[in-house]
Amino acid sequence: MRWVVLALLLAVTSINYLDRLLMSVLAPVLRDQFHFTTRLYGNVSAAFQICYALGFLVSGALIDRYGVKRGLAVGAAIWSVVSAMHATVSGAAEFGAWRALLGLSEAVNFPACNKTVAEWFPPEQRALATGLFNAGPNVASVVGPPLFVGLAAWLGWRVCFVSVSGLGFVWVVVWLKCYRTPQSPDVIRNSAGTIGIVQMLRFRQTRGYALSKVLVDPVWYFLLFWLPLYLRDRRGLEMSQIGWALPCIYFASGVGSVSAGWLSGFLLKRGRSLQTARMTTLLICAVVSPVALASALQGTLNQTICLLSTAAAAHQAFSSISFTIPGDVFPSAALGTVLGLAASRERSVACCSPHWPPDT
Amino acid sequence: MLFSALAPGYLIPILGYAPVLIVLSFGYLAAVGVIHLHFRDFQPAAGVHAFPA
Numbered sequence: 263m264r265w266v267v268l269a270l271l272l273a274v275t276s277i278n279y280l281d282r283l284l285m286s287v288l289a290p291v292l293r294d295q296f297h298f299t300t301r302l303y304g305n306v307s308a309a310f311q312i313c314y315a316l317g318f319l320v321s322g323a324l325i326d327r328y329g330v331k332r333g334l335a336v337g338a339a340i341w342s343v344v345s346a347m348h349a350t351v352s353g354a355a356e357f358g359a360w361r362a363l364l365g366l367s368e369a370v371n372f373p374a375c376n377k378t379v380a381e382w383f384p385p386e387q388r389a390l391a392t393g394l395f396n397a398g399p400n401v402a403s404v405v406g407p408p409l410f411v412g413l414a415a416w417l418g419w420r421v422c423f424v425s426v427s428g429l430g431f432v433w434v435v436v437w438l439k440c441y442r443t444p445q446s447p448d449v450i451r452n453s454a455g456t457i458g459i460v461q462m463l464r465f466r467q468t469r470g471y472a473l474s475k476v477l478v479d480p481v482w483y484f485l486l487f488w489l490p491l492y493l494r495d496r497r498g499l500e501m502s503q504i505g506w507a508l509p510c511i512y513f514a515s516g517v518g519s520v521s522a523g524w525l526s527g528f529l530l531k532r533g534r535s536l537q538t539a540r541m542t543t544l545l546i547c548a549v550v551s552p553v554a555l556a557s558a559l560q561g562t563l564n565q566t567i568c569l570l571s572t573a574a575a576a577h578q579a580f581s582s583i584s585f586t587i588p589g590d591v592f593p594s595a596a597l598g599t600v601l602g603l604a605a606s607r608e609r610s611v612a613c614c615s616p617h618w619p620p621d622t
Numbered sequence: 623m624l625f626s627a628l629a630p631g632y633l634i635p636i637l638g639y640a641p642v643l644i645v646l647s648f649g650y651l652a653a654v655g656v657i658h659l660h661f662r663d664f665q666p667a668a669g670v671h672a673f674p675a
Contacts, residue, residue: 469660481649537664548650551647584653
């Protein structure tokens, strides 16, 4: 049953990212149709980020209170409706409004998925499970660009938003039909109550986890939101070329995510401590990423794609382990709140850089 | 925060993408240090008690 649950988490995380990735893939098309400047595009992206940050503040606590089955189903249904509404827009302001609502509703996904993994998987499998569902963004990023570029050229960009919305609704039906709450002692013990946000902030682990997310995620925002525009504007790629370049980078990041989970579990099975298993994996990623990025934007296009792929793999590897760590030290009743708080802080910082890259 | 978020929008026009991305990428090493300091031996957090629903 736990692997079925994991497959559902991978699916919902992929759909979650398809929704948000859609706009960046279609950015060149939307920019031409609505006359977006890069700065205006940055503001629309910032609307998503600001509301995503706000959404995390409440979504984690709500997931702790109402459980992952109801919480994730309601969240996915709302963001699917909002995604479909993108198809109706006729200007940048409307886009900004729907992006804001999308950010607010999509914030439920990661706290819920992490909490589900912590409830279903033992420590030695937890990092691998997190790595697998955390590959959802990469599945979306591999499948999304060529699919959306083709679909937009064939039926128009509005159909892309409606299609992803439909996937969301299908997932909600399957989730409600298949998912059941695990009956482990920790889950039963903790299902009787919730833990306050203020109380959780008193723990050094909560503060440290939030700070670490703030430090590492700006690189990912570059890869997620700005890479298509960078490749087109600075490297002169056509939309069709972007359609294959992005999947290469994101596929590598998926491999990194799963590999880190496997390595951490492997070290635990070899008798290493939890601390050694997690920290060793994090340290490898932390060394690889600066080396890859140091030369990523220089050299030929192929070299750039290879090095950005390596950096993306290192980031997702780091990310999958760091997502796992709260589940190692906090009870499940507190997990949603901790993850929501950390993500909220991290996204608050991300939305401070809406004009990146510079207006050109 | 200055170097991870606020600065890029202003530094990229002056320095270009590569130097700013390199600076940001050192956040990973800093984050490893932060996690090491705050989680120490990865023992369960003491004193986390749930309120009644």
